Amino acid sequence: MDKLYIVVIAFFLNFSFADNNITFSSCKTLDSNETCKDDILPPDTNSSNFEEEFGDTNKSATFDPFEKYNRVMTSFNDKLYVNVLDPVARGYSNTVPEGGRVAVSNFIKNIYYPVRFSNNVLQFKFKNATKETGRFIVNSTFGILGFFDPAKTNLGWEESNEDFGQTLGFYGLPEGPHIVWPFIGPSNLRDTFGIVGDTYLNPLSNTKYHSINYKIPQNRLQEAGIYSYEKLNQTSLHLGEYESIKKDAIDLYPFLRDAYTQNRIEKIKE
Numbered sequence: 001m002d003k004l005y006i007v008v009i010a011f012f013l014n015f016s017f018a019d020n021n022i023t024f025s026s027c028k029t030l031d032s033n034e035t036c037k038d039d040i041l042p043p044d045t046n047s048s049n050f051e052e053e054f055g056d057t058n059k060s061a062t063f064d065p066f067e068k069y070n071r072v073m074t075s076f077n078d079k080l081y082v083n084v085l086d087p088v089a090r091g092y093s094n095t096v097p098e099g100g101r102v103a104v105s106n107f108i109k110n111i112y113y114p115v116r117f118s119n120n121v122l123q124f125k126f127k128n129a130t131k132e133t134g135r136f137i138v139n140s141t142f143g144i145l146g147f148f149d150p151a152k153t154n155l156g157w158e159e160s161n162e163d164f165g166q167t168l169g170f171y172g173l174p175e176g177p178h179i180v181w182p183f184i185g186p187s188n189l190r191d192t193f194g195i196v197g198d199t200y201l202n203p204l205s206n207t208k209y210h211s212i213n214y215k216i217p218q219n220r221l222q223e224a225g226i227y228s229y230e231k232l233n234q235t236s237l238h239l240g241e242y243e244s245i246k247k248d249a250i251d252l253y254p255f256l257r258d259a260y261t262q263n264r265i266e267k268i269k270e
Contacts, residue, residue: 064257065177073180074253080183081242089235096236103147104233109159110139110146111216114201119162123170128160135159161267165194169268178257183231186260204230 064070093101113136120129135151142150151157168190169175176189187195199205203214206223217223249255 062254062257063177066179067253070178070180070257071253073182074186074256076182077180077185078252085232085235086239086242089232090239092232093236093239098237101233101236105237106139106143106149107146108204108230108233109149110136110143111203114203114214115164115198116160116162118201119164119167119198120160122164122167123162125160125162128162131157132160163191163194164197165191165264166268168194169264175261175264178261180253180257186256188261188264191264 113132117129117132117136120126120132134155135157136146138151138155138157139146139149142148152159173190175191179187179189179192181187181192184195199207203216204223204226206215206217206220208215217226245256245259246252
């Protein structure tokens with residue numbers, strides 16, 4: 001939004017000073033024989049230095065080689081959400097009590113333990129990795145397979161959400177160009193590799209890794225079904241949030257792109 005304000009200000013300044021040869025009468029007629037000479041206003045130095053002071057907005061524009069594709073995919077995901085996911089999620093929320101939907105969310109989060117644990121270790125956050133192990137043990141037992149979260153409610157152990165995209169950023173890998181994926185949403189080149197890396201550890205993915213056999217879905221169809229239900233349940237717990245975000249967007253695609261980028265920067269810094 002700051003860039004937008006600068007562009008608007010620049011437009012009005014350039015419009016106002018488009019003609020630098022504006023004349024102002026600075027003399028007074030002393031008698032009828034005196035010829036009045038007008039002073040010519042010199043070029044406005046403030047206007048000419050505007051670009052130097054604020055920078056060339058074109059040069060500082062976000063590197064976005066996939067913008068045309070990303071805009072199309074953003075529109076697709078938006079229509080999918082508005083016309084399919086949101087109505088179904090509202091019907092689902094009216095059918096399943098909130099407590100049941102929260103329990104499902106807790107169960108899924110508990111299953112993601114290998115992803116969080118591994119990425120905390122890779123980032124040398126050993127205290128968080130230990131806490132994640134404690135959370136998994138407590139919630140899997142006293143929390144009845146993770147449907148409840150006594151580790152948080154009773155012990156105050158918060159999740160330490162880390163993924164492989166954050167791990168790559170931790171080691172200094174640049175984010176690369178922005179990419180919007182169907183169904184998944186905003187991402188970038190680094191986080192796309194991160195998603196691929198996390199699938200090998202994610203128990204809800206069908207991707208096999210050597211001899212480790214703790215995967216829940218046994219084929220791609222089951223994996224897609226589990227992902228769809230997870231997305232539906234998650235959406236039902238956050239109804240109205242997407243609409244609230246959209247109403248502040250003049251142009252939806254760059255708004256979501258910049259919001260995603262800033263969010264990922266902050267997560268990597270944590």
